[in-house]
Amino acid sequence: MEAPKNPFESALKRYMLFIRSEKGLSENSIEGYHHDLHRYLEYVHQIFGLRDLSGIAIQHIEGYLQELVAMELSPGSIARNISSIRGFHQFLVVEKFTDANPAQHITLPKKTRKLPEVLTVEEVVRMLDCPDTDSEQGIRDKAILETLYGTGMRVSELTGLQQNQLHFDIGFVRVIGKGNKERLIPMGEMAMEAIEQYQTKIRPFHAAIKDPKLGHKQSERTGNRVFLNRRGTPLSRMSIWNIVQQYAREAGITKNVYPHIFRHSFATHLLEGGADLRSVQEMLGHVSILTTEIYTHVDRTLLHQVHKEFHPRA
Numbered sequence: 001m002e003a004p005k006n007p008f009e010s011a012l013k014r015y016m017l018f019i020r021s022e023k024g025l026s027e028n029s030i031e032g033y034h035h036d037l038h039r040y041l042e043y044v045h046q047i048f049g050l051r052d053l054s055g056i057a058i059q060h061i062e063g064y065l066q067e068l069v070a071m072e073l074s075p076g077s078i079a080r081n082i083s084s085i086r087g088f089h090q091f092l093v094v095e096k097f098t099d100a101n102p103a104q105h106i107t108l109p110k111k112t113r114k115l116p117e118v119l120t121v122e123e124v125v126r127m128l129d130c131p132d133t134d135s136e137q138g139i140r141d142k143a144i145l146e147t148l149y150g151t152g153m154r155v156s157e158l159t160g161l162q163q164n165q166l167h168f169d170i171g172f173v174r175v176i177g178k179g180n181k182e183r184l185i186p187m188g189e190m191a192m193e194a195i196e197q198y199q200t201k202i203r204p205f206h207a208a209i210k211d212p213k214l215g216h217k218q219s220e221r222t223g224n225r226v227f228l229n230r231r232g233t234p235l236s237r238m239s240i241w242n243i244v245q246q247y248a249r250e251a252g253i254t255k256n257v258y259p260h261i262f263r264h265s266f267a268t269h270l271l272e273g274g275a276d277l278r279s280v281q282e283m284l285g286h287v288s289i290l291t292t293e294i295y296t297h298v299d300r301t302l303l304h305q306v307h308k309e310f311h312p313r314a
Contacts, residue, residue, distance in 0.1 A: 007045065012038065032084075036081045046241075046242065058106065089102060118261065124265055126253070127257075139201055139202050142194050143195045143227070144158070147195065153173075154263065157177060161225065161226045171187055172185065240259050244261075267292070277289060
């Protein structure tokens with residue numbers, strides 16, 4: 001089934017024509033604006049289900065900025081996105097598409113040491129048990145969830161994962177991370193088994209599907225990607241977000257569950273189980289161990305709770 005067209009495309013095209021003719025920007029800058037705004041509008045349409053520009057409110061924009069933070073974009077990239085979004089909404093007001101600019105008071109999110117929210121082991125298990133493994137989609141989704149939790153990889157690393165990066169003979173997956181840096185992550189038997197089920201039973205059929213709109217170019221786009229949609233093309237970040245949201249609802253989890261929470265949970269559960277910080281840093285692909293150390297604070301919070309609950313003098 002063809003994905004529904006984004007209802008904001010015509011407004012975006014009008015804005016791109018405006019900045020091309022009025023702003024005197026370079027082609028690289030224009031391309032950057034288009035990329036930022038296309039991703040933003042896809043987000044508010046698919047995640048919040050909005051179809052009217054006047055329905056976009058400050059909380060939708062803040063939710064999107066939190067997603068950019070979760071993607072680990074640099075402050076400079078996030079600032080550029082904010083500038084793009086502000087300019088777009090100001091244009092909408094001037095051109096009378098909308099009455100107000102919800103981005104007017106948006107500021108750059110501060111980089112804080114706020115503890116990331118994590119799932120408990122029991123909550124993770126509930127989500128992993130949700131996909132119906134008697135169905136094609138369930139088999140694929142089970143493999144996706146197991147991989148996110150079993151490796152702690154970023155969503156961009158998951159969507160870009162190639163078949164030749166899986167080294168099940170030695171129990172590792174080779175990940176291409178930020179800055180094109182490679183790292184090896186151990187992969188447990190449950191995750192490997194879920195992927196093998198998907199590769200054997202589902203992926204060959206999805207890979208064989210030809211999209212008439214793409215023609216011979218589909219094979220170039222699909223390449224050797226592990227996770228494909230029913231049209232035979234690679235899954236997007238937004239698709240992974242929707243999959244995670246679906247199973248969080250089915251599992252009855254009321255926390256704000258998003259793909260990156262599996263990365264937080266992966267690191268926290270390893271440290272709670274006794275893993276050393278350097279090993280977790282290596283698996284997450286953090287350049288600085290200071291970034292990884294935030295998870296020790298999550299671990300200490302748990303210890304404090306246990307002490308308070310069980311010690312007679314706490």
